[in-house]
Amino acid sequence: MGGKKQKKPGKGKEKTERKTAKAAEKRARRDEKKLDQEDDIDAILASIQKEEAKKIAVHVDDNVPPPSPRCNCTVTVNPTKDSELIIFGGEHYNGDKTFVYNDLYRYNAERNEWKHVSSPNSPPPRSAHQAVGWKNSVFVFGGEFTSPNQERFHHYKDLWRLDLVTNTWEQLLLKGCPSPRSGHRMVLYKHKIILFGGFYDTLREVRYFNDLYVLDLDEYKWQEIKPKLGMQWPSPRSGFQFSVHLDEVFLYGGYFKDPVSEKDASEKGVVHADLWMLDPRGWEWSKIKKQGMPPGARAGFSMCTHKKRALLFGGVVDSEAEGDVLQSTFLNEI
Secondary structure (H helix, E strand, O other): OOOOOOOOOOHHHHHHHHHHHHHHHHHHHHHHHHHHHHHOHHHHHHHHHHHHOOOOOOEEEEOOOOOOOOEOOEEEEOOOOOOEEEEEOOEEEOOOOEEEOOOEEEEEOOOOEEEEEEOOOOOOOOEOOEEEEEOOEEEEEOOEEEOOOOOOEEEOOOEEEEEOOOOEEEEEOOOOOOOOOEOOEEEEEOOEEEEEEEEEEOOOOEEEEEEEEEEEOOOOEEEEEOOOOOOOOOOOOEOOEEEEEOOEEEEEOOEEEOHHHOOOHHHOEEEOOOEEEEEOOOOEEEEOOOOOOOOOOOEOOEEEEEOOEEEEEOEEEEEEEOOOEEEEEEEOOO
16 A cells, blocks of 8 residues: 555566667667668769869969879879879778778879869769870779768769860760760770770669770760671770770780579680780671780789780689679789
8 A cells, every 4th residue: 555566576677679670670760770871872973973063263282192092093194294193083992891992093103292173163073984195184984983881883884074284074975976884995906095895884774895985085076886796895894904006906804704604604704815906997706825924814904015915913713602602812913
């Protein structure tokens, strides 16, 4: 009478468990919302574009630290000053999230000095794009944007021109351009940009290309070069290398994955070790028989020409183990 009611055994425990479960449910909803936000590429790119629109003038910072760690950026020699390199874009994975950049740096190799350039109307962030220098310009095409959680990808098919005198960007809206892609390669031959290959991946759909496009820089016109009947032609691939010597363009290596044959482990991924030569005077391909001690199969390597030689460095060989586990072997050979 008038005393405190005694709690039934287990009531406090049940209440605590309900609170714990409710809190866990709230956390799960918050985490799911956070993941959804990180997965919404359109919203991310719209937010970036909104910030870019606030820029009203070109701003150059001298003597800055080097760019942050990144891969799949472009490094282009200034066509009017071969001691300067133009670095644009790239991506970095910190073990948790992926960051994609659209920053622009100019590096003076003679003085070992970096400049950071901020410009209105810059291209959206991207990696695995391509860039070519010609006269007082750098031309950038394609590439990809990855969501921070690496769940979604956006591939570009836009063409941009950077004026190296004014540090201003201009998007070139030309007809007949290549489809969206990344991992392609571009080289300059006389007054033309030659583009080959690449891939398109949305996780739901994967396509590798072996199409050949030419951009005339005098007329600003794209042209697709289609194979003639019976003509030799390289197979689809990305991550290969393209290099020009006189009137010859050499292609080596690369990677291809056939999404149709996932059940056949032998056809999942192919790392190429073939060498091709393109004659841009008639747009004819020839497969070259390798001599001496040629490099092994690889993708993602670097290659440049010096006098009568092409110098090749590094690369990676990807192979699939059981359970769709990707094993990568990185190379440091020259």
